Amino acid sequence: MNDEDPLSFTHPTTQFRLLRSHSPPTVDGFPLEALTGEVECMACGSSAMNVDEIDHDDECDQADVHSRYWRETH
Numbered sequence: 001m002n003d004e005d006p007l008s009f010t011h012p013t014t015q016f017r018l019l020r021s022h023s024p025p026t027v028d029g030f031p032l033e034a035l036t037g038e039v040e041c042m043a044c045g046s047s048a049m050n051v052d053e054i055d056h057d058d059e060c061d062q063a064d065v066h067s068r069y070w071r072e073t074h
């Protein structure tokens with residue numbers, strides 16, 4: 001899959017994408033195709049509301065990837 005997200009703010013050597021709603025607002029409260037705020041790890045497919053909170057698979061190459069903010073506060 002080569003689906004570059006133009007809105008990605010993450011480091012170019014890591015692979016994350018911002019999830020969009022695929023259901024009408026009556027289902028999840030988000031307009032169709034709106035960004036939900038969730039970030040998905042393209043290596044293992046896990047997602048969370050924050051790149052630092054993703055529960056990666058044990059074998060995931062990106063399991064130790066965190067935001068600059070996380071690094072500065074831990």
Ligand SMILES: [Zn+2]
Nearest residue numbers: 041044056060
């Ligand atoms: Zn991962």
